[in-house]
Amino acid sequence: MAESILKLTDVAVFQKENMILNDISLEIKKGEFVYLIGKTGSGKSSFMKTLYGDLPLKQGQGSIVDFNLKTLQEKDIPFLRRKLGIVFQDFKLLPDRTINNNLRFVLKATGWIDQPKMDAKIEEVLHKVDMKTKGFKFPHELSGGEQQRIAIARALLNDPELILADEPTGNLDPQTSVEVMKVLQEINKTGRTILMATHDYALILKYPSKTLKCDGSKVFEVVQKAV
Template identity: 50%
Template sequence: MLIDYKNATIYQDEQCILKDINFRADEGEFIYLIGKVGSGKSSLLKTFYCELDLDEAENAVVLDREIMKIKRKHIPELRREMGIIFQDFKLLHDRTVYNNLHFVLKATGWQKKDEINTRIDEVLEAVGMTGAKESLPHELSGGEQQRIAIARALLNKPKVIIADEPTGNLDPETAENIVALLKGITRTGTTVIMSTHNIPMLDKFPGIVYRCENSTLTEINNKNI
């Protein structure tokens, strides 16, 4: 089990965002979080990588760490075992694609130039962007930038990819291609947890579905959406 929450609760500014959260994620699963804006999807995702604290929980384990007890100095190590993808890409716009990826690898402890270059080539090939190495982000389309963001998330061979509305700024065709790419990543054993408003994708790319609604999190069947 990669993530296991039992009866967890999230508060922000003394307001209960989600209560009695029961959530599980195992190896190679493709998991959707759906719900209205403000329903708690992003808040839940942020607790997985300790950007936001849980307030209480019977059990809260992420990648073998009890995150209610984790020390701040150990959070970077936890995050290195994850890939995090955002709606707005968060690429460094003054650097080429290569230098965006190089920056992450150096920051996470990679030292050998040959190994760095090989890994960059591998992730760019995995997302179909081998020709973009020397491009600046603004020279790429939104879909291409999101592919680079996915490549960045793959660099350290994560056990879990957390994607917060990764298709929110994309046209329908590009969005479908991005979800197909993320779904394909699960075949390597990596788990993908994705928040989305793009409900038609749930039929095209089936997975486990959780709904955030009225401060609760419920696992649902696709047919009940």
């Protein structure tokens, strides 16, 4: 049996005092590729934020990559995030430095000190997303699709057990979305677990996989045909 990477039992998601989602019980196993769909405002981002420790888990039980979300302390969050790769819709690259230095910044921030090891790791993740020759460029010199590939490379730096991709194709045209999706598929084939929030139903039809839906303050698994 595949081990559980994420398990939630009777979880409610709050933003401050407001309950956004409730009664969530679900499990994601190692190696799965899972979509999270739902309308804007249905709670997808709040759900993701709870998983990476941005919103505290006040109600229910949750474990993610062997961290207990209920007892998670502020000081544990950096360690949790080292085991997660997070990909945002708006790339979140630092505009004032090259791609290599963007990636080096993350490595240093997560405790790497050995320069040759950092260089080798940067080369490795850029190679995985087909961006090996772009390390010397600045973010503004790259297209949206290229910037998103870099953001995926950045998410891979610490060999995460789970990648949380929050609308990774949200700002991209359909062709580029497919290219980014292919990169994520390749990464998933190497055994990495991916949870991807998306509005892009065309992608889901093209690359069908387990799908969770945020709707009516619940999160539940949907059968593909009903999407």
